[in-house]
Amino acid sequence: MSEFTELAAKAEKLDATDELAGKRAEFVLDEVVYLDGNSLGALPANVPGRVEDVVLRQWGRMRIRSWDESGWWTAPERIGDRIAPLVGAAPGQIVVGDSTSVNVFKALVAAVRIAESTGSAASTGSGGSTGSAGSGRDEILVDATTFPTDGYIAESAARMTGRTLRPVTPAEVPAALSGRTAAVLLNHVDYRTGRLHDLPSLTAAVHAAGAVAVWDLCHSAGALPVGLDEHGVDLAVGCTYKYLNGGPGSPAYLYVRRDLQDRFDSPLPGWNSHAEPFGMRPDFEPASGALRGRVGTPDILSMLALEAALEVWDGVPIEAVRAKSLALTDFFLECVAAYVPKGRVESVTPAPHAERGSQVALRCADAGDVMKRLIERGVVGDFRHPDVLRFGFTPLYVGFADAERAARVLAEVLLRR
Amino acid sequence: MSEFTELAAKAEKLDATDELAGKRAEFVLDEVVYLDGNSLGALPANVPGRVEDVVLRQWGRMRIRSWDESGWWTAPERIGDRIAPLVGAAPGQIVVGDSTSVNVFKALVAAVRIAESTGSAASTGSGGSTGSAGSGRDEILVDATTFPTDGYIAESAARMTGRTLRPVTPAEVPAALSGRTAAVLLNHVDYRTGRLHDLPSLTAAVHAAGAVAVWDLCHSAGALPVGLDEHGVDLAVGCTYKYLNGGPGSPAYLYVRRDLQDRFDSPLPGWNSHAEPFGMRPDFEPASGALRGRVGTPDILSMLALEAALEVWDGVPIEAVRAKSLALTDFFLECVAAYVPKGRVESVTPAPHAERGSQVALRCADAGDVMKRLIERGVVGDFRHPDVLRFGFTPLYVGFADAERAARVLAEVLLRR
Numbered sequence: 001m002s003e004f005t006e007l008a009a010k011a012e013k014l015d016a017t018d019e020l021a022g023k024r025a026e027f028v029l030d031e032v033v034y035l036d037g038n039s040l041g042a043l044p045a046n047v048p049g050r051v052e053d054v055v056l057r058q059w060g061r062m063r064i065r066s067w068d069e070s071g072w073w074t075a076p077e078r079i080g081d082r083i084a085p086l087v088g089a090a091p092g093q094i095v096v097g098d099s100t101s102v103n104v105f106k107a108l109v110a111a112v113r114i115a116e117s118t119g120s121a122a123s124t125g126s127g128g129s130t131g132s133a134g135s136g137r138d139e140i141l142v143d144a145t146t147f148p149t150d151g152y153i154a155e156s157a158a159r160m161t162g163r164t165l166r167p168v169t170p171a172e173v174p175a176a177l178s179g180r181t182a183a184v185l186l187n188h189v190d191y192r193t194g195r196l197h198d199l200p201s202l203t204a205a206v207h208a209a210g211a212v213a214v215w216d217l218c219h220s221a222g223a224l225p226v227g228l229d230e231h232g233v234d235l236a237v238g239c240t241y242k243y244l245n246g247g248p249g250s251p252a253y254l255y256v257r258r259d260l261q262d263r264f265d266s267p268l269p270g271w272n273s274h275a276e277p278f279g280m281r282p283d284f285e286p287a288s289g290a291l292r293g294r295v296g297t298p299d300i301l302s303m304l305a306l307e308a309a310l311e312v313w314d315g316v317p318i319e320a321v322r323a324k325s326l327a328l329t330d331f332f333l334e335c336v337a338a339y340v341p342k343g344r345v346e347s348v349t350p351a352p353h354a355e356r357g358s359q360v361a362l363r364c365a366d367a368g369d370v371m372k373r374l375i376e377r378g379v380v381g382d383f384r385h386p387d388v389l390r391f392g393f394t395p396l397y398v399g400f401a402d403a404e405r406a407a408r409v410l411a412e413v414l415l416r417r
Numbered sequence: 418m419s420e421f422t423e424l425a426a427k428a429e430k431l432d433a434t435d436e437l438a439g440k441r442a443e444f445v446l447d448e449v450v451y452l453d454g455n456s457l458g459a460l461p462a463n464v465p466g467r468v469e470d471v472v473l474r475q476w477g478r479m480r481i482r483s484w485d486e487s488g489w490w491t492a493p494e495r496i497g498d499r500i501a502p503l504v505g506a507a508p509g510q511i512v513v514g515d516s517t518s519v520n521v522f523k524a525l526v527a528a529v530r531i532a533e534s535t536g537s538a539a540s541t542g543s544g545g546s547t548g549s550a551g552s553g554r555d556e557i558l559v560d561a562t563t564f565p566t567d568g569y570i571a572e573s574a575a576r577m578t579g580r581t582l583r584p585v586t587p588a589e590v591p592a593a594l595s596g597r598t599a600a601v602l603l604n605h606v607d608y609r610t611g612r613l614h615d616l617p618s619l620t621a622a623v624h625a626a627g628a629v630a631v632w633d634l635c636h637s638a639g640a641l642p643v644g645l646d647e648h649g650v651d652l653a654v655g656c657t658y659k660y661l662n663g664g665p666g667s668p669a670y671l672y673v674r675r676d677l678q679d680r681f682d683s684p685l686p687g688w689n690s691h692a693e694p695f696g697m698r699p700d701f702e703p704a705s706g707a708l709r710g711r712v713g714t715p716d717i718l719s720m721l722a723l724e725a726a727l728e729v730w731d732g733v734p735i736e737a738v739r740a741k742s743l744a745l746t747d748f749f750l751e752c753v754a755a756y757v758p759k760g761r762v763e764s765v766t767p768a769p770h771a772e773r774g775s776q777v778a779l780r781c782a783d784a785g786d787v788m789k790r791l792i793e794r795g796v797v798g799d800f801r802h803p804d805v806l807r808f809g810f811t812p813l814y815v816g817f818a819d820a821e822r823a824a825r826v827l828a829e830v831l832l833r834r
């Protein structure tokens with residue numbers, strides 16, 4: 001039996017025993033092998049009907065009444081509570097809204113203010129003006145390998161709070177932490193390599209230095225357990241259009257740990273974060289709880305599409321998703337090793353499970369052109385500058401036969417060049 | 418002939434000669450008199466089909482390819498250019514995205530930085546750090562009667578740029594301006610009273626003081642000519658879910674006058690405002706033009722619903738909208754004066770056309786309860802704390818018979834109390 005038929009047979013067996021296999025039917029998919037769910041998740045089949053109802057009935061017929069009667073006004077916190085179990089958070093700590101970039105700004109400025117007010121995230125206190133590093137905590141550490149927007153926004157947050165931004169790799173964070181550190185912004189999974197960083201130990205190190213930990217969950221939420229509450233994360237942000245399948249540019253979310261909510265001092269205190277938003281009061285009094293993370297009027301069409309999309313998670317344990325994700329990436333790497341001529345690609349995704357997210361990134365000559373050919377042949381991943389082929393494995397709708405076919409087509413493309 | 422039949426006949430005549438009357442058929446409406454388009458515009462009839470296409474075909478079938486092939490990536494500036502003629506702006510100066518509150522923050526911080534870099538909006542220059550009032554321009558003036566979110570956000574912008582916020586009424590602005598003024602944030606139309614402020618003369622006064630003028634157009638765009646370019650406005654923001662009918666919480670927009678774009682230094686420099694967003698570069702280099710106002714990934718479902726909604730404006734001169742708007746509010750006030758028992762309501766909307774937006778606000782005892790009864794009888798306006806009945810007149814779909822019926826039902830409700 002050739003390697004091709006052997007691995008194809010193995011894929012068939014793995015698919016037959018996959019307890020999540022039935023989930024694929026809940027998505028709109030076709031014959032394409034879609035390995036770009038880490039950029040834009042596929043369309044859940046229940047979303048179009050929900051969106052139609054929101055547009056035609058809720059907006060078209062009920063109009064302004066829907067703010068109350070269709071639950072529009074409370075959507076940010078209600079949908080936040082729906083995301084919460086996927087990232088290991090108890091209810092009442094997440095609100096949905098704005099882009100990831102805007103939420104990074106809110107979280108990082110608020111983190112600096114928390115650190116300034118007390119010198120430590122773990123201690124209690126309140127208030128305190130910002131604009132100078134009065135606490136002596138004059139540095140923000142940021143993941144130097146991060147998706148760039150986090151770095152750009154962190155630079156602005158540093159500038160506007162009078163701090164210095166210091167880019168370091170996640171591995172360098174423990175050594176870089178000091179009494180000067182106000183806040184640390186880290187990615188849970190690196191967007192390019194797919195490396196999973198050690199959230200529990202890095203968070204503990206940040207806390208030991210008396211600083212505030214902010215995590216970006218864009219590439220981990222919906223792909224693996226995060227354990228925000230368990231590991232004492234202070235603040236977190238994430239997008240919803242990757243593994244959470246909320247749709248193109250669907251709103252992001254912000255997590256503020258319950259015991260920090262009273263000290264969450266937002267740089268964007270819009271009327272939706274007011275204790276009495278319809279009081280139309282000239283003075284700002286922040287709402288209590290996670291609502292402080294809201295800003296302006298919520299974007300209802302996108303938000304309710306996301307709410308429908310999250311229903312596919314009903315009854316799905318994130319541990320099962322993680323187990324399948326690792327099995328998929330293991331199997332894909334096995335197929336790549338078997339099919340692709342030696343030396344043509346090199347995985348930059350860590351081999352150890354503890355360091356791997358839900359994607360495989362292969363360094364490859366002419367990666368941009370190779371990805372174009374893959375897409376022409378029905379295998380959709382993406383290219384990341386300068387030389388990376390990125391393949392995302394979404395356990396809810398990608399199967400083992402998909403992984404085998406992707407590796408096989410990759411080998412064909414490389415052989416014909 | 419009674420007043421009732423006289424005014425009803427007059428309404429019929431006015432509707433018969435209304436050149437915009439045909440536009441009503443382009444909206445999903447029913448027997449309700451909908452006078453709340455200044456809070457949430459009615460659903461344009463072409464929106465549901467467009468949204469279905471975006472969800473099912475563009476997201477569902479084309480998936481990630483739609484960022485290029487369906488024009489998702491360029492939607493913020495393309496839709497901005499569609500709004501531009503409605504507010505008197507040449508193309509290339511408006512981007513759509515984020516909420517109004519977030520755009521107020523961008524605009525006001527950028528305004529302070531422009532003022533700091535040169536001491537004057539009209540002169541040239543660039544760069545300069547922010548965080549202290551080095552230019553001596555240490556004050557931001559804000560409309561004290563504004564929709565509260567503008568005041569809350571202005572307070573945050575002042576705090577984060579080391580300025581003092583000084584709330585003044587628009588009438589007090591000329592006297593309050595001085596060499597200490599960095600920026601001024603004003604509403605074109607007051608959300609509560611419907612008062613239209615004198616944008617040309619106030620902008621000129623702000624410029625004469627060497628400060629930067631930021632206008633909030635939420636209650637004027639789509640209801641009356643704004644003339645941003647003509648009057649030399651520096652920066653402007655506005656929402657799209659009122660007179661522009663973009664849908665609940667649809668994205669807001671930001672105008673940056675062309676000759677200020679090089680000096681627009683955003684406090685939210687997300688990856689979408691980078692000169693080379695897919696370069697994934699660690700250093701931030703701002704895009705040129707209006708794109709600098711972008712932040713994170715655009716919210717596609719809401720944005721493309723808005724794009725469809727804007728098509729109803731094709732061939733509609735904003736001057737015709739303004740003429741009908743004034744005729745409608747004049748006629749409504751005439752009907753109210755004729756039908757409602759003396760002393761039961763008092764208009765807080767200015768009588769002179771030059772000072773009136775597109776709504777009528779009536780002060781009334783028990784206004785909350787009165788509005789509830791009006792809505793039960795099919796006349797939908799809204800209540801604004803503490804004692805205001807607010808009736809918005811959207812010239813594209815509200816007619817004179819609607820105005821007459823609203824006044825008649827109001828009189829009936831008040832007579833039966």
